[in-house]
Amino acid sequence: MKLIVQKYGGTSVRDAERVMNVARRITDTYKAGNNVIVAVSAQGDTTDDLIAKAAEINPHASKREMDMLLSTGEQISIALLAMAIEKLGYPVISLTGWQAGFHTNARYTNARIKNIDTERLHAELDRRRIVIVAGFQGINKYDDITTLGRGGSDTSAVALAAALHADVCEIYTDVDGVYTADPRICKGAYKLDEISYDEMLELASLGANVLHNRSVEMAKKYNVKLSVRSSLNNNEGTYVKEVSQVEKMLVRGVTRDNDCARIALCGVEDTPGKAFQVFGLLAGANICVDLIIQSIGDGKTKDITFTVAESDMDAALELIEKNNDVIKAREIKSKKEVSKVSIVGAGMVNNPGVAAGMFEALRDAHVNINMIATSEIKVSVLVDQKDAERAVNAIHDKFLSK
Amino acid sequence: MKLIVQKYGGTSVRDAERVMNVARRITDTYKAGNNVIVAVSAQGDTTDDLIAKAAEINPHASKREMDMLLSTGEQISIALLAMAIEKLGYPVISLTGWQAGFHTNARYTNARIKNIDTERLHAELDRRRIVIVAGFQGINKYDDITTLGRGGSDTSAVALAAALHADVCEIYTDVDGVYTADPRICKGAYKLDEISYDEMLELASLGANVLHNRSVEMAKKYNVKLSVRSSLNNNEGTYVKEVSQVEKMLVRGVTRDNDCARIALCGVEDTPGKAFQVFGLLAGANICVDLIIQSIGDGKTKDITFTVAESDMDAALELIEKNNDVIKAREIKSKKEVSKVSIVGAGMVNNPGVAAGMFEALRDAHVNINMIATSEIKVSVLVDQKDAERAVNAIHDKFLSK
Numbered sequence: 001m002k003l004i005v006q007k008y009g010g011t012s013v014r015d016a017e018r019v020m021n022v023a024r025r026i027t028d029t030y031k032a033g034n035n036v037i038v039a040v041s042a043q044g045d046t047t048d049d050l051i052a053k054a055a056e057i058n059p060h061a062s063k064r065e066m067d068m069l070l071s072t073g074e075q076i077s078i079a080l081l082a083m084a085i086e087k088l089g090y091p092v093i094s095l096t097g098w099q100a101g102f103h104t105n106a107r108y109t110n111a112r113i114k115n116i117d118t119e120r121l122h123a124e125l126d127r128r129r130i131v132i133v134a135g136f137q138g139i140n141k142y143d144d145i146t147t148l149g150r151g152g153s154d155t156s157a158v159a160l161a162a163a164l165h166a167d168v169c170e171i172y173t174d175v176d177g178v179y180t181a182d183p184r185i186c187k188g189a190y191k192l193d194e195i196s197y198d199e200m201l202e203l204a205s206l207g208a209n210v211l212h213n214r215s216v217e218m219a220k221k222y223n224v225k226l227s228v229r230s231s232l233n234n235n236e237g238t239y240v241k242e243v244s245q246v247e248k249m250l251v252r253g254v255t256r257d258n259d260c261a262r263i264a265l266c267g268v269e270d271t272p273g274k275a276f277q278v279f280g281l282l283a284g285a286n287i288c289v290d291l292i293i294q295s296i297g298d299g300k301t302k303d304i305t306f307t308v309a310e311s312d313m314d315a316a317l318e319l320i321e322k323n324n325d326v327i328k329a330r331e332i333k334s335k336k337e338v339s340k341v342s343i344v345g346a347g348m349v350n351n352p353g354v355a356a357g358m359f360e361a362l363r364d365a366h367v368n369i370n371m372i373a374t375s376e377i378k379v380s381v382l383v384d385q386k387d388a389e390r391a392v393n394a395i396h397d398k399f400l401s402k
Numbered sequence: 403m404k405l406i407v408q409k410y411g412g413t414s415v416r417d418a419e420r421v422m423n424v425a426r427r428i429t430d431t432y433k434a435g436n437n438v439i440v441a442v443s444a445q446g447d448t449t450d451d452l453i454a455k456a457a458e459i460n461p462h463a464s465k466r467e468m469d470m471l472l473s474t475g476e477q478i479s480i481a482l483l484a485m486a487i488e489k490l491g492y493p494v495i496s497l498t499g500w501q502a503g504f505h506t507n508a509r510y511t512n513a514r515i516k517n518i519d520t521e522r523l524h525a526e527l528d529r530r531r532i533v534i535v536a537g538f539q540g541i542n543k544y545d546d547i548t549t550l551g552r553g554g555s556d557t558s559a560v561a562l563a564a565a566l567h568a569d570v571c572e573i574y575t576d577v578d579g580v581y582t583a584d585p586r587i588c589k590g591a592y593k594l595d596e597i598s599y600d601e602m603l604e605l606a607s608l609g610a611n612v613l614h615n616r617s618v619e620m621a622k623k624y625n626v627k628l629s630v631r632s633s634l635n636n637n638e639g640t641y642v643k644e645v646s647q648v649e650k651m652l653v654r655g656v657t658r659d660n661d662c663a664r665i666a667l668c669g670v671e672d673t674p675g676k677a678f679q680v681f682g683l684l685a686g687a688n689i690c691v692d693l694i695i696q697s698i699g700d701g702k703t704k705d706i707t708f709t710v711a712e713s714d715m716d717a718a719l720e721l722i723e724k725n726n727d728v729i730k731a732r733e734i735k736s737k738k739e740v741s742k743v744s745i746v747g748a749g750m751v752n753n754p755g756v757a758a759g760m761f762e763a764l765r766d767a768h769v770n771i772n773m774i775a776t777s778e779i780k781v782s783v784l785v786d787q788k789d790a791e792r793a794v795n796a797i798h799d800k801f802l803s804k
Contacts, residue, residue, distance in 0.1 A: 016458040050478070054485055056418040061485035068496050069481035072474035076452070079471035083456055083463035094470050099545060120545070143501060143522070 002167040003125070004029055007039045007135065007157030011174050012231040013077050014044030022231060023084035025172075026130060030090060035125050037164065039135040039157035040081055042073025063108035067137075067147045070109075071097065074134035074153075082132050092130040095120065097145070100131075102138030102156065104146045111146035113138060113155065116163040125164075133160065151212020158215045162222035169224050171211060172231035177238030178203065178210055180400045181254040185389045188396050192252065193236070196243040199252045200226075202344040202378045216240065243346075250354055251345040251399035256388050260290070260338050261313035262370065264305040265320070267330030270297030277327060278304060278320070285319055287312045291340070291373040291380060301330070305371060307382060310336055338370060339388035342380040343395060355379045358395055365394035405527070406431055407571040409441045409537065409559030414574055414633040415479055416446030424633060425486035427574075428532060432492060437527050439566065441537040441559035442483055444475025465510035469539075469549045472511075473499065476536035476555075484534050494532040497522065500547065502533075504540030504558065512551035515540060515558075518565040527566075535562060553614020560617045564624035571626050573613060574633035579640030580605065580612055582802045583656040587791045590798050594654065595638070598645040601654045602628075604746040604780045618642065645748075652756055653747040653801035658790050660741050662692070663715035664772065666707040667722065669732030672699030679729060680706060680722070687721055689714045693742070693775040693782060703732070707773060709784060712738055740772060741790035744782040745797060757781045760797055767796035 006026065013019050022040075030036045050069050054061050061069075078094035085092040101117030124131045135153030140146050148155055154171060161169035178200065181189040195203070197220035204213045210228055219226050219240065229237025268274055275294065282289055287308055295303040308316050317334055320327060348354040358379055362369060367390060371382035383391050408428065415421050424442075432438045452471050456463050480496035487494040503519030526533045537555030542548050550557055556573060563571035580602065583591040597605070599622035606615045612630055621628050621642065631639025670676055677696065684691055689710055697705040710718050719736055722729060750756040760781055764771060769792060773784035785793050 016455070019459055053418075053478075053482060057421055057482055058485040058489040060489075062488055065481045065484045065488065065496060068484070068498075069478060072477045072481075075474045075477070076455075076471060079467045079474075080455060080459055082467045082470070083460040086464055086467065087460040087462075094467060096470075096547075145498075 001033060001035055003035045003037070003164055005037045005039065005157050005161040005164070005166045005169040007153055007169070007171045008041065008231060009153065009173055010041040010044050010046070012172055013040060013081060016080075019043075019080050019084045020087075022172075023081060023088055025231065026081075027085060027088050027090045030130050035128070037121065037125070037131045037133060037160055037166070038081070039133050039153055039160060040074065040077045041135050041153040042070075043077050043080075046073040046076065064144060067108045067145050070147050071134070071137045071145045074136050078132045078134045085130055085132070090130055091128060092132060093124055094132040094134075095124075096134045097137030097156075098139040098143075100133040100160075102159070104138035104140055104148070106140040106142065106144075106146070108144075108146055110149035111138060111140065113148070113159050116159055118163050121160075121164060151214050154212045154215035155218060158218045158222075158224050158226070161224045162218065166224070168227055169219065170227045170229060170237075171215075172229060173210060174230065174232065175210060176230045176233070176235050177228050178240070178253070180252065181392050181396045182256060185256065186254070186392050186396050188393070188401055190400075190402065192238050194239040194241060194243055195252055196346050197240060198377055199344050199346050200240045202342070202375070203253050203255060211240070250347040250351055251343050253344050254392050254395045254400065255342050255344065256392050257340040257342075258385060258388065259309050259311075260307050260340050260382065261310045262305065262307050262335045262338050262382060263313065263316060263320070264303060264333040265327065265329035265331075266303045266333065267301040268304060269328055270300055270302045274302075274327075275304065279306075281319060281323055282308075282316055285315065287316050287319075291371055291382065293371050293373065307338070307340065307371070337385040338382050339385045339391075340380050340382055341388055341391045341395065342378050343399065344378045346377045348377060348379070354399075357398055361394040361398040362391055365390050367391045367394070403435060403437055404569040405437045405439070405566055407439050407441065407559050407563040407566070407568045409555055409571070409573045410443065410633055411555065411575055412443040412446050412448070413576050415442060415483060418482075421482050421486045422489075424574075425483060425490055427633065428483075429487060429490050429492045432532050437530070439523065439527070439533045439535060439562055439568070440483070441535050441555055441562060442476065442479045443537050443555040444472075445479050445482075448475040448478065466546060469510045469547050472549050473536070473539045473547045476538050480534045480536045487532055487534070492532055493530060494534060495526055496534040496536075497526075498536045499539030499558075500541040500545075502535040502562075504561070506540035506542055506548045506550070508542040508544065508546075508548070510546075510548055513540060513542065513548035515550070515561050518561055520565050523562075523566060553616050556614045556617035557620060560620045560624075560626050560628070563626045564620065568626070570629055571621065572629045572631060572639075573617075574631060575612060576632065576634065577612060578632045578635070578637050579630050580642070580655070582654065583794050583798045584658065587658065588656070588794050588798050590795070590803055592802075592804065594640050596641040596643060596645055597654055598748050599642060600779055601746050601748050602642045604744070604777070605655050605657060613642070652749040652753055653745045655746050656794050656797045656802065657744050657746065658741055658794050659744075660787055660790065661712050662709050662740050662742050662784065663712045664707065664709050664737045664740050664784060665715065665718060665722070666705060666735040667729065667731035667733075668705045668735065669703045670706060671730055672702055672704045676704075676729075677706065681708075683721060683725055684710075684718055687717065689718050689721075693773055693784065695773050695775065709740070709742065709773070739787040740784050741787045741793075742782050742784055743790055743793045743797065744780050745801065746780045748779050750779060750781070756801075759800055763796040763800040764793055767792050769793045769796070
């Protein structure tokens, strides 16, 4: 008998009809002779509604009480989903995070799973019950409820699969799987049958919006086979797993991320510690920096350019301007409406021609490159937002056209 | 330092403004140098909304999953109330039923509290925190969430007061206290300063709608001093406590209950076991019977008359008609639009004149009596619904006019 973990997001259970739809999918899997554990998110806008309720009373509520509040969203989902499965006539039980044995650290609103005490889960599976677990939540050592932060339900599902040695962890979303590019902006985009953990990690962090990085990292660490697929049809999705090198394509996907803004500090003094001065400041204000480029200094001055999320730009600028008596940049430039376009592929580390090919495609499409950053398995460029879609298509045509 | 338990119902916390209002009331009590524990219900219509959500998916959902669902209502309330108190700058922590140590039996949707493990409650009080506890809920021996059924939050509050030996348990509602009659139908009605547990029990079960019987029974058992008062003003409420006999008035209150229907089985055989036949049948269908009158038989036949809740009348009638081949009533009569009017007072047991006085008042008001039932501390009559208000006023004038 196989053990299958499934995860359904908030849109998959947003109303009664969708809940029944998900219930049928779960019972189909169970009927086929499998044990099934399901991690589920809060319905549709529930979490946002709860956040709004809290903000109305106290915009600076403690994180501990926010978790107490937000965890009710998943508890509602699991109860309703269990009721739907009862209606279909199958044995089922819903479990909150703490009932399912999710122990986390004490970092409220952004907790990390420490371990899963699987005793109850095993007991319920042994009784051949379908087990519905509240995603996104656990308890800490004080017996207080914690939530896992962004991507929490994906992480819950992968953690369940790892702890119970599940055969596969199926992540249901509203797309069919992982695509070579966003089909909404790239005509030639197609679904990948499989992809490696590392490639998925780069794709996830580059804005592919399918799986959260934390869950992929955990899947890689515990060698959990992931299947990303749609809750709205029966199409085969994309498997995320350890793929042997020979099977790998050079480039696996092209991504675009519009949530970027660029800040350039021109003519800062070329002395040690300058980068720490700038980025320590931003980190202290909890502003995440993505790409960083530092020009080679001339011994006197250098330029430091970096990108942040668009929503963080104003705060970042203000902070730097306020501290420019210390940083001493000659000029501070900023630009919104930029996009990060990236190619990802585990094969490219040994193929220096890939980056060159990307730049060639962009030149041929008359796209100007603002910044370049590379890692072992990706190359990212910053381009004007108006050029981004053209850039994605040009790169996709070059590397991924069928 | 005193320990005060407070309980706020759903209307008292129905929106952000009311939540802030309750928070101020709590912190005022705390500021005065008291330790404060609060039991709170789900906001406004939350519970009904959740029930509707469940019904849409599965009208026959298991009670276990209903409790999983409904318990989120109070969890939302406690988080929001704790956030409001944080905003006012006071140390506070919210606790779910299981965190607060409420252990119940396994009867889902209608569980009974077995004991409260007070370790965490004491720890939080020792840190001088205001403790906000989710009313209406606990966990059973399987670590599954249970709810306490009707009046559950009142019961939670009294149980907390009993377990922690609180100085008083303040029940906040939308009325000023316990009245001699419903002020909406009786001009002369006034608030009582105090009332005994037994009187309150009769008043509660007779439709005074202030405190649920279960909580009063528990308060009596553990000698918890209750204070029933309004969350909307600072008026002194009504104390419910052990009142010494000499202080007692003969009659403490007059109540009316419109949720009545009368069924009469005329000419049933006058043999042993007949009553059990009828009422065993109704009990098996979970229909509660209130007043029961059996005429003295003539050795051959007798009449059995009883009242049920109006909503149960059709089911009760159908059941009896279906089984009349066994019961063999010559005629089955029924009547809706009747009201039960009662007087309550611990003093009346030794004053046979009280019942007579009540009947006199009704005669003078030209109110016809359908049925009469008496207990040690109450006399109830069934009258036509159109006469009920006149009956209440006539009786109140007779016994309770100031």
